[in-house]
Amino acid sequence: MQSKIFETKEATAAALAEQVIQLIQKANNKEINIALSGGSTPFIMFAVWADRHKTTVDWSRVHFYWVDERCVAPDDAESNFGNTQKNLFDQIPIPSENIHRVLGEAHPATEAKRYSTEIEENLPLFGGIPVFDIILLGMGDDGHTASIFPPMLHLLEARETVVVGENPYSGQQRITLSGPVINKAEYIFFLVTGAGKASVLESIFKQKPGAEKYPASHITDRAVWYLDADAAHHVAGE
Ligand code: 6PG
Numbered sequence: 001m002q003s004k005i006f007e008t009k010e011a012t013a014a015a016l017a018e019q020v021i022q023l024i025q026k027a028n029n030k031e032i033n034i035a036l037s038g039g040s041t042p043f044i045m046f047a048v049w050a051d052r053h054k055t056t057v058d059w060s061r062v063h064f065y066w067v068d069e070r071c072v073a074p075d076d077a078e079s080n081f082g083n084t085q086k087n088l089f090d091q092i093p094i095p096s097e098n099i100h101r102v103l104g105e106a107h108p109a110t111e112a113k114r115y116s117t118e119i120e121e122n123l124p125l126f127g128g129i130p131v132f133d134i135i136l137l138g139m140g141d142d143g144h145t146a147s148i149f150p151p152m153l154h155l156l157e158a159r160e161t162v163v164v165g166e167n168p169y170s171g172q173q174r175i176t177l178s179g180p181v182i183n184k185a186e187y188i189f190f191l192v193t194g195a196g197k198a199s200v201l202e203s204i205f206k207q208k209p210g211a212e213k214y215p216a217s218h219i220t221d222r223a224v225w226y227l228d229a230d231a232a233h234h235v236a237g238e
Helices: 009-026 042-052 080-087 108-122 150-157 179-184 195-205
Strands: 002-006 032-036 062-066 068-070 134-137 162-166 173-177 187-192 224-228
Touching: 002 009, 009 032, 009 042, 009 134, 009 187, 009 224, 042 080, 062 080, 068 080, 108 162, 108 173, 150 162, 150 179
Parallel strands: 002 224, 032 062, 032 134, 134 187, 187 224
Antiparallel strands: 068 173, 162 173
């Protein structure tokens, strides 16, 4: 497992934000397809991109998709798209056609199919699986990642590009990339911060018995984990 550990949540998110910018810049004139996760941690990354990289990047080459989305309207406080629009897209010069939101307000099964098609039509395929350039993941205290929660480990092997998941605690339906698509990406980064995640991280990194119940443990070893000291309390970093 590859990890980079930083003192604070802010430093961790800023380091990953800069890593992504470097990859975009390195790709010269190529289009870059990035899939974002939701939750609160990415907001710091968005602030770094908005504050420091409005003009250092040709945002017209960058296409944003979502790793997962809550099945809510875009103006709902829970909407990953809505929060990204507020914290990032409103601050950078990115064409609206580069923003490929999940229609959280649509019927979940119908939207999973539609979003699968949108991704498959716009991304290169490898063995029939769409390949994102960069996938940014978080991890919940229960070891979920994307919207693949412990009771739905089978979504890690789903054949579809996008599937319907569910938050088992709230019953809220989710639209999420399936495991094979996540694991196929060129670059996969986790951004995990906070003491609440330390014990699950320890289980995953030390491959303790039972770690396989955590969906995040099934993400490829190619992933690079950006961790703050609190989350990495039991994990040796680089
Ligand atoms: C979501 C996310 C989810 C998130 C984790 C961590 O839509 O909620 O995609 O997988 O990454 O729950 O969330 P925090 O970064 O807020 O801890």
